[in-house]
Amino acid sequence: AQKVTQAQTEISVVEKEDVTLDCVYETRDTTYYLFWYKQPPSGELVFLIRRNSFDEQNEISGRYSWNFQKSTSSFNFTITASQVVDSAVYFCALSEAFTGGGNKLTFGTGTQLKVEL
Amino acid sequence: KAGVTQTPRYLIKTRGQQVTLSCSPISGHRSVSWYQQTPGQGLQFLFEYFSETQRNKGNFPGRFSGRQFSNSRSEMNVSTLELGDSALYLCASSLESSGIYNEQFFGPGTRLTVL
Numbered sequence: 001a002q003k004v005t006q007a008q009t010e011i012s013v014v015e016k017e018d019v020t021l022d023c024v025y026e027t028r029d030t031t032y033y034l035f036w037y038k039q040p041p042s043g044e045l046v047f048l049i050r051r052n053s054f055d056e057q058n059e060i061s062g063r064y065s066w067n068f069q070k071s072t073s074s075f076n077f078t079i080t081a082s083q084v085v086d087s088a089v090y091f092c093a094l095s096e097a098f099t100g101g102g103n104k105l106t107f108g109t110g111t112q113l114k115v116e117l
Numbered sequence: 118k119a120g121v122t123q124t125p126r127y128l129i130k131t132r133g134q135q136v137t138l139s140c141s142p143i144s145g146h147r148s149v150s151w152y153q154q155t156p157g158q159g160l161q162f163l164f165e166y167f168s169e170t171q172r173n174k175g176n177f178p179g180r181f182s183g184r185q186f187s188n189s190r191s192e193m194n195v196s197t198l199e200l201g202d203s204a205l206y207l208c209a210s211s212l213e214s215s216g217i218y219n220e221q222f223f224g225p226g227t228r229l230t231v232l
Binding site for chain 2 (some may be wrong): 017033037042043044045047050054070091093095097100101102103104106107108109110
């Protein structure tokens with residue numbers, strides 16, 4: 001069975017600090033996709049990034065960067081120079097395909113990030 | 118293009134009642150998935166509908182059901198509500214295509230409170 005572990009339940013930082021959110025996953029599939037979503041208090045899941053299992057290149061998007069390492073089954077997310085608006089719950093997720101078509105997302109338990117002034 | 122919409126946004130019911138939640142996918146998307154989010158269990162997959170048929174199902178009791186209409190809109194129903202059904206119910210739509218991955222776009226959710 002697939003599993004996603006986000007060991008950090010809550011992280012508090014002061015604005016402008018860098019912060020890394022950890023994600024470790026388990027799967028027996030050789031082809032899979034990993035995701036990060038942001039969930040602000042409004043509740044909607046906001047897509048941040050998708051990475052497939054064949055692409056281990058790190059990615060940077062503005063203040064966000066992601067480090068994917070298949071050898072350690074990790075897909076960590078770093079926010080550089082954090083801002084108050086980054087305060088939210090962040091979910092790491094793994095996509096599992098069904099034999100008959102379609103797929104589902106297996107989510108980690110989320111990391112609550114609080115950025116204070 | 119309009120995003121995924123869910124109605125109602127908030128709902129309060131009492132134990133034993135039933136409830137119906139609605140989801141309108143992004144235009145052109147034919148797959149609709151439902152997820153339940155609770156503080157204790159986190160985000161869990163309920164089921165997925167495609168072409169008016171339930172294609173995949175998570176580990177939830179039969180009290181949870183759904184359907185999809187010809188325009189891809191979907192409803193989920195929970196009968197005989199229990200306190201533990203209080204949750205945020207999220208709907209996600211995706212464009213059906215070949216291959217392992219179909220990106221899911223989430224709606225704002227319906228927050229159900231069972232008293």
